[in-house]
Amino acid sequence: MILGIESSCDETAAAICNDGSILSSIVSSQQIHKDFGGVVPEVASREHERLLNHSVEKALDEAEIALSDLDGIGVTQGPGLAGTLLTGVCFAKGLSQSLNIPILGINHLEAHIYANFLTDPTLTYPLVCLLVSGGHTQLWLVKEMADYELLGESRDDAAGEAFDKGARILGLDYPGGPAIEKMAHNGDCKAIDFPRAFYKEESLEFSFSGLKTSLLYFMEKKDKSVILADVAASYQQAILDVLVYKLATAVKRKDVRTCVIAGGVAANNELRSMVKKTIGDEISVLYPEAALCTDNAAMVAYLSELYMEKGFTSPIDFDVSPNLKVV
Ligand code: KG4
Ligand code: ZN
Numbered sequence: 001m002i003l004g005i006e007s008s009c010d011e012t013a014a015a016i017c018n019d020g021s022i023l024s025s026i027v028s029s030q031q032i033h034k035d036f037g038g039v040v041p042e043v044a045s046r047e048h049e050r051l052l053n054h055s056v057e058k059a060l061d062e063a064e065i066a067l068s069d070l071d072g073i074g075v076t077q078g079p080g081l082a083g084t085l086l087t088g089v090c091f092a093k094g095l096s097q098s099l100n101i102p103i104l105g106i107n108h109l110e111a112h113i114y115a116n117f118l119t120d121p122t123l124t125y126p127l128v129c130l131l132v133s134g135g136h137t138q139l140w141l142v143k144e145m146a147d148y149e150l151l152g153e154s155r156d157d158a159a160g161e162a163f164d165k166g167a168r169i170l171g172l173d174y175p176g177g178p179a180i181e182k183m184a185h186n187g188d189c190k191a192i193d194f195p196r197a198f199y200k201e202e203s204l205e206f207s208f209s210g211l212k213t214s215l216l217y218f219m220e221k222k223d224k225s226v227i228l229a230d231v232a233a234s235y236q237q238a239i240l241d242v243l244v245y246k247l248a249t250a251v252k253r254k255d256v257r258t259c260v261i262a263g264g265v266a267a268n269n270e271l272r273s274m275v276k277k278t279i280g281d282e283i284s285v286l287y288p289e290a291a292l293c294t295d296n297a298a299m300v301a302y303l304s305e306l307y308m309e310k311g312f313t314s315p316i317d318f319d320v321s322p323n324l325k326v327v
Contacts, residue, residue: 001065002308003056003073003095004301007088008080008108009134010039011294012051016063017301020121024062025298026055027291037174038164045083052091059297070101072313074304077105078324079135085320093316102313104304109136109326110148111299115288116260118302123286126256130247130275133263134160134175137206137243139250140326145306148327151250152204159239159265162208166235169215170228180232181268187233192218194238204246204253211238236270244274251283260286267293 006013010033015025030047033039060067075092078085089105096103113129128151129140137154157165160177167176172183195214197207215235222231243265251259259279265271267290276285292298 001069001071002301002305003059003070004106004297004299004304005052005056005073005075005088005092006108006295006297006300007048007052007084008076008078009084009295010044010047011296012048012055013295013297013300014052014055014059015297015301016059016065017298017305020118020302020305022118022298022302023065024059025291025296026058026062027296028055034174037168039081041081041083044081045087048084048087052088056095067095067099070099072102072104072304072308074104074106074300074308076108076111076300077314077318078108078321080108080322082320082322085322089318089320097316102308103316104307104312105314105318105321106300106303106307107324107326108300109133109138111303112262113140113142113260114303114306115262115292115296115299116286118299119288119292120286123260124258126254127258127260128247128250128254128256129259130243130250130261130266131263132159132243132261132265134158134164136263137208139204139246141250141254141256150327151254152206152246154206154208156207156209157212159206159208159243160263162212162239163236163265165212166215169212169219170232172232175264177265177268180236181270183229183232184236184270185229187227187229187231189233189237191227191230192234194218194234196238196242199242199245202249204250206242206246208239211235236268240268240271240274243271244278247275248279251279256283258284258286262288262293264294
């Protein structure tokens with residue numbers, strides 16, 4: 001019975017995993033940041049502090065277990081905001097010591113990838129994963145557990161960041177991804193031809209900062225007849241075209257039969273259907289349900305259980321690692 005704790009950014013989350021099944025998964029998305037149009041690290045740490053105890057209690061309640069039933073704790077060690085990671089890790093260490101059970105520091109990005117195994121435990125290696133979150137855009141070859149090869153990543157902004165910054169330019173809410181997706185729904189994605197960096201090139205690298213600047217200039221110069229839904233749809237399409245093209249290229253180059261997507265941007269319905277349409281004929285395509293794409297503790301608890309079953313634990317004095325890499 002493993003408790004997972006996640007506090008790498010602005011989601012305070014706790015979940016219970018037992019034998020690969022999630023018994024409960026509690027996510028409190030901190031609403032306080034909406035007033036600032038983005039996450040304020042210090043405020044996020046204090047919110048975690050306020051919400052953690054209650055989230056863990058709720059996770060135990062929903063799983064219908066007691067603290068004394070726990071066999072181990074997995075907690076996000078990094079990457080993420082130093083202060084928010086520290087809040088979660090200190091809380092987890094306190095619990096681990098008082099209950100005298102092992103603790104394990106978990107890589108948040110690896111947990112995102114493994115949300116796919118949580119969704120379908122029969123997934124087979126090797127596979128290619130497009131990992132698209134607020135802080136990262138990466139293509140991974142997952143050869144087997146703990147054996148990963150980075151095939152490419154963004155040189156500047158992450159795809160989620162492009163959504164968030166784009167939404168701010170368009171005057172939409174934070175987080176920007178869901179806001180742009182909603183606004184794009186009735187828009188014409190061909191209305192405006194935004195730039196697509198490295199599109200249809202061999203390179204598996206990404207770049208989204210030019211796109212964001214191009215949106216900024218467009219909005220400064222646009223005339224009144226331009227419809228915001230068309231802008232949102234065209235902007236979203238520029239991001240997704242590149243993501244899907246690079247994923248398809250990686251799948252072909254590595255000759256794998258399976259591909260998955262992970263991270264907050266993987267919750268985007270247009271991305272999900274584009275990936276299925278473009279790659280899904282002979283290759284099996286999988287993505288987790290939306291709640292397992294955005295930050296959650298179920299993926300942390302699940303990956304912790306996999307590692308703990310293999311005998312991995314962390315020393316009690318392990319540190320948070322805001323820039324933790326997968327390899
Ligand atoms: O994985 P995640 O929850 O947190 C990080 O690890 O960063 O990803 C958050 C990112 C944000 O940039 C958010 O705008 C984006 O995921 N996102 C989306 C959608 N839902 C969340 N982007 C596009 N479409 C969505 N539906
Ligand atoms: Zn994340």
